[in-house]
Amino acid sequence: MSRASNVKACFAKRHDSMALSNRKTSATAEARSEKHHFYKPLPKEFQRNGFSYRLIAREGNAAIYEQSWSGSRNRSVCYEVIRIRRREGFQIDSRFVEPSEVYPKSESWGADGFTFTDWNKAQAKFFQISLEEPATRGKEVI
Numbered sequence: 001m002s003r004a005s006n007v008k009a010c011f012a013k014r015h016d017s018m019a020l021s022n023r024k025t026s027a028t029a030e031a032r033s034e035k036h037h038f039y040k041p042l043p044k045e046f047q048r049n050g051f052s053y054r055l056i057a058r059e060g061n062a063a064i065y066e067q068s069w070s071g072s073r074n075r076s077v078c079y080e081v082i083r084i085r086r087r088e089g090f091q092i093d094s095r096f097v098e099p100s101e102v103y104p105k106s107e108s109w110g111a112d113g114f115t116f117t118d119w120n121k122a123q124a125k126f127f128q129i130s131l132e133e134p135a136t137r138g139k140e141v142i
Contacts, residue, residue, distance in 0.1 A: 040100035042103060062083060063126075084102075
């Protein structure tokens with residue numbers, strides 16, 4: 001089965017997000033932890049600037065978040081398709097900020113982030129981004 005077919009198949013099934021997050025780390029991964037950086041993942045749900053965001057799908061470095069306006073009775077929904085980026089850890093005074101995945105900045109919109117009102121267009125962009133880079137993480141559908 002091609003990678004594109006695998007990505008499309010992830011929309012056909014809904015997985016229990018707890019089952020995906022409860023996978024055990026292998027001894028090999030633990031032995032390599034000194035050589036590799038581990039990044040705090042993006043949240044599955046968050047709020048920003050009066051909007052609520054919920055992760056719908058993720059494949060490698062591509063993700064779709066459902067965006068809804070928190071203050072509206074009429075729940076209009078948009079979809080944000082993003083390229084997930086990573087930042088290294090850094091020190092602020094005596095506090096260390098751990099390495100983490102990051103949502104694209106406003107300045108990166110149009111290159112690393114895209115907003116759609118149409119689900120089919122969002123899904124097409126997600127497939128395009130997910131096929132650009134090899135997946136570094138397993139696919140996840142919420």
